[in-house]
Amino acid sequence: MTILSGSSCVNELAQAMNCELLCLKYTKQLKPVKKTMNRFKALETQARGYQVALEEMLPHIKFNEQGLVPAIAQQHDSKEVLMMAWMNREALDETLRTGRVCYWSRSRRGLWRKGESSGQIQQLKSLVLDCDGDTILMQVDQTGPACHTGRRSCFFYEVEGEVISINSEVLIDPGELYK
Numbered sequence: 001m002t003i004l005s006g007s008s009c010v011n012e013l014a015q016a017m018n019c020e021l022l023c024l025k026y027t028k029q030l031k032p033v034k035k036t037m038n039r040f041k042a043l044e045t046q047a048r049g050y051q052v053a054l055e056e057m058l059p060h061i062k063f064n065e066q067g068l069v070p071a072i073a074q075q076h077d078s079k080e081v082l083m084m085a086w087m088n089r090e091a092l093d094e095t096l097r098t099g100r101v102c103y104w105s106r107s108r109r110g111l112w113r114k115g116e117s118s119g120q121i122q123q124l125k126s127l128v129l130d131c132d133g134d135t136i137l138m139q140v141d142q143t144g145p146a147c148h149t150g151r152r153s154c155f156f157y158e159v160e161g162e163v164i165s166i167n168s169e170v171l172i173d174p175g176e177l178y179k
Contacts, residue, residue: 040133054096062134063089068104069136073114073146076125076139082146083154085112087136099124101140118177120144145171148178 039060043052063069068086075082085103087095091111094102101122105112115121122140129136147154150170158167 038133040129040131044131057129057133058089058092060133061089061092061129062132066106068106069134071103071136071138073101073122073138073140073142075142077141080153081155082122082140082142082152092136095124095138096127101138115143118144118148120146120177122146145177148174150174150177 039052039057043050061069067088069088069092070084071087071092072084073082074080086106087102088104091102091104094100094111094113101114101124103112103114104110121143122138123143125139125141127136127138142152145152147156149156150172151168152171153168156166156168158165
């Protein structure tokens with residue numbers, strides 16, 4: 001593979017080769033990276049603050065065979081993990097467009113706008129993707145309980161040695177949540 005130096009024609013050469021440029025962490029030289037390479041992998045060595053257009057990265061998110069990606073919701077101020085659900089591309093697009101979290105319901109086979117029946121909505125504060133582009137972590141502002149059981153978090157079964165204990169109270173009776 002050819003190593004390119006910082007001349008003014010590097011970008012033109014890379015475009016002609018149908019490549020993008022990746023700054024190598026240790027050599028400070030540029031190396032062409034084929035566009036078919038995973039974009040998340042290609043960006044691993046970039047410095048903090050490096051930016052890529054959202055529209056360029058969205059097609060590289062690794063949705064599974066069902067077209068879904070795991071999405072974890074975390075309360076933005078307390079950092080409490082609230083829930084894990086699934087998003088398809090449409091749910092992700094809606095969440096980014098509206099700022100209100102939307103998931104894909106596997107049981108209902110449709111978009112699930114968090115809180116549409118219970119009123120317990122999630123407002124998006126920030127969204128990050130993991131290093132492989134196959135998991136979403138959202139910082140949210142959760143109204144009331146996040147869990148269908150009426151608890152604040154879906155993660156309330158705590159393993160303690162040989163037993164599992166319930167570690168949180170029901171805040172709202174589920175019968176009242178889903179009238």
